[in-house]
Amino acid sequence: MSTTPETLPPLARRSDAAYLDFVEGLREFILGKGADFEERLNSALEQTSASRGRPWGDVEEIREFVHSLPIGRLRDRLARSQQEMKWHAIERSFDEQRTQLTAELAKWDERGPGRLLLDPTFEHPAYTNVHFHLQPGGYYKDELSGFLYHYGTKVFFRGDNDKDELHAKLVGTVPAPTDGKVHRILDLACSIGQSSTAFRRRYPEAEVWGIDHSAPMLRVAHRRAAMQGDAVNFAQRLVEKTGFPDAHFDITFAFILFHELPLRIIHDTVREAARVTRRGGIFAIYDFTGTEGKSPYQRYHRWFDARHNGEPYSQDFCDCRLGDILTANGFEVAAAPLAKRAGGTGYMQHWFATRV
Amino acid sequence: MSDRVQTPEGGTPIVGDDPVYLNDPIQDATVRMLLELAAQVWVERERRLTLEALLEKKGIVAHDEIERHTPDTVLAARLKDERARFLEDVFKELRRVPLNQ
Numbered sequence: 001m002s003t004t005p006e007t008l009p010p011l012a013r014r015s016d017a018a019y020l021d022f023v024e025g026l027r028e029f030i031l032g033k034g035a036d037f038e039e040r041l042n043s044a045l046e047q048t049s050a051s052r053g054r055p056w057g058d059v060e061e062i063r064e065f066v067h068s069l070p071i072g073r074l075r076d077r078l079a080r081s082q083q084e085m086k087w088h089a090i091e092r093s094f095d096e097q098r099t100q101l102t103a104e105l106a107k108w109d110e111r112g113p114g115r116l117l118l119d120p121t122f123e124h125p126a127y128t129n130v131h132f133h134l135q136p137g138g139y140y141k142d143e144l145s146g147f148l149y150h151y152g153t154k155v156f157f158r159g160d161n162d163k164d165e166l167h168a169k170l171v172g173t174v175p176a177p178t179d180g181k182v183h184r185i186l187d188l189a190c191s192i193g194q195s196s197t198a199f200r201r202r203y204p205e206a207e208v209w210g211i212d213h214s215a216p217m218l219r220v221a222h223r224r225a226a227m228q229g230d231a232v233n234f235a236q237r238l239v240e241k242t243g244f245p246d247a248h249f250d251i252t253f254a255f256i257l258f259h260e261l262p263l264r265i266i267h268d269t270v271r272e273a274a275r276v277t278r279r280g281g282i283f284a285i286y287d288f289t290g291t292e293g294k295s296p297y298q299r300y301h302r303w304f305d306a307r308h309n310g311e312p313y314s315q316d317f318c319d320c321r322l323g324d325i326l327t328a329n330g331f332e333v334a335a336a337p338l339a340k341r342a343g344g345t346g347y348m349q350h351w352f353a354t355r356v
Numbered sequence: 357m358s359d360r361v362q363t364p365e366g367g368t369p370i371v372g373d374d375p376v377y378l379n380d381p382i383q384d385a386t387v388r389m390l391l392e393l394a395a396q397v398w399v400e401r402e403r404r405l406t407l408e409a410l411l412e413k414k415g416i417v418a419h420d421e422i423e424r425h426t427p428d429t430v431l432a433a434r435l436k437d438e439r440a441r442f443l444e445d446v447f448k449e450l451r452r453v454p455l456n457q
C-alpha cells in the first residue's frame with residue numbers, strides 16, 4: 001500500500017494545530033526530563049523513607065507527603081492543565097465543523113468494505129459513564145467522540161502513532177496459535193479500530209470483529225477502515241457479553257481496556273474471553289503494569305491518574321493480579337515484559353494467554 | 357479541595373471539575389493563565405514564521421512593509437474578533453475561580 005488516506009479530519013484552523021503542537025511539547029516537558037519532576041520527587045520520597053527507616057505504606061501516606069511539597073502540587077496543577085488544554089482545543093475545533101463531520105460519518109455508515117452493526121436499543125451500563133482521561137462527554141455521549149478520541153490519542157502518543165505504527169507493532173507481536181490456524185479474530189473494546197485493521201492486514205484471510213459499547217467510536221472505526229479498504233466488521237457489544245458463539249475465535253485481543261473496567265467486569269470479561277476463544281487459541285492483552293515493585297513516585301502517579309485524570313478503575317486493576325484471573329478462567333499465561341514501549345517507558349505490559 | 361465525588365462503580369473517587377492544587381484558587385488560575393498565554397505565544401510565533409517564510413519565498417512583502425501597515429476596516433474588525441478569542445482562551449480561567457473555597 002503506497003498511500004494510506006488520512007482518516008483523521010483536519011482541525012478547523014492552523015492555530016488549533018499549533019496550539020495542540022504546543023500542548024504535545026508541554027506534556028513531554030512536564031512528564032519527562034524537561035521539568036524533571038519524577039526523578040526529583042522520587043528521590044525526595046526515597047530519602048524520606050530512608051531517614052525514617054521504613055518504606056512507604058499506603059498510597060495515602062505518599063500522597064500526603066507529595067502534597068506537602070509545593071513542587072508536588074505544582075506538578076499536579078500542570079499535569080491536569082495540559083490534559084484540559086488538549087481537550088479544550090480539540091473539542092472546539094471539531095465543534096466548529098460539527099455539521100460537516102456529522103455528515104461525513106453518515107456518508108460512510110452504509111459503505112463497505114466491512115459492516116457496521118449498531119444496536120439502537122443499546123443501554124450503556126452505569127460504570128461506563130466516566131469521562132476517561134477527561135475527554136469531554138466521555139466515550140459515547142458526543143456523536144463526535146470518536147474523532148475527539150482519535151486526535152486526543154494522537155497528541156498522547158506524541159507523534160509516535162500518527163500512522164498507527166504503535167498498533168501495527170503491538171498486533172505484530174501477538175503470537176499465533178501453535179497450530180497456526182487463524183480464521184477469526186476478536187478485538188475487544190476496539191475504539192476507533194486501529195488494532196482491528198492491523199489484524200486484518202496481518203491476516204488478510206481472517207474474519208475480524210471489533211466490538212465496543214460506544215456507537216460514536218464504532219462509526220469512526222468503520223469509516224476509517226472502509227476508507228483504507230480494510231474489511232473489518234464493527235459491532236456495538238459489551239466486552240463482558242459479546243454475543244458470539246462458544247470457541248468462535250482463534251485470537252482475542254484487548255489493548256488498554258482492562259484498566260478502564262471495574263474489577264467485577266474484569267472478571268466477567270476474562271470469563272467471556274475464555275468462552276469465545278477456542279482451545280489452543282490466544283488471548284492477548286496489553287495494559288498498564290501492576291503496582292508491585294513500583295517506585296513510590298510511580299505509585300503516586302497511579303493514584304493521581306485515577307483520581308485526577310478520570311481513570312477511577314485503574315488503581316484496582318493495577319493492584320489485581322490479572323495473570324491469576326486468567327489462569328483461574330482456563331488460560332495458560334506466558335508473558336515477558338516488552339523492552340521498549342511508545343508513550344513513555346515502563347507503563348505497559350502484556351499477557352499472552354493460551355486457552356487450555 | 358473542591359472535590360465532587362464521581363465514580364459510577366467503586367474504584368477511586370474522581371475529583372470534581374476544577375480541582376485546586378495550589379495554596380488558593382487564584383494561584384491555580386494564575387498558572388492556568390500562564391500556560392494558556394504560553395500556548396498563544398507559540399501559536400502566534402508559528403504562524404508568523406510560516407507567513408514570513410511564504411512572503412519571503414514569493415518575494416511579496418518586505419519586513420519593513422509589515423511594520424508600517426495600517427489595517428483597513430475589514431481587517432480591523434477581524435483583529436477585534438481574534439482579540440476576543442485570544443482573551444477568552446487565556447482569561448476564561450477567571451470564571452473558574454470559585455466564589456468561596
Ligand SMILES: C[S@@+](CC[C@H](N)C(=O)[O-])C[C@H]1O[C@@H](n2cnc3c(N)ncnc32)[C@H](O)[C@@H]1O
Nearest residue numbers: 139189190191195212213214237238239255256
Ligand atoms: C482506551 S480505549 C481502547 C483502545 C483500543 N483497544 C485500541 O486498540 O486502540 C477503551 C475503549 O473501551 C470501550 N469500553 C469500555 N468498557 C467497555 C465494555 N464494557 N464493553 C465494550 N467496550 C467498552 C470504550 O468505549 C473505549 O472505546
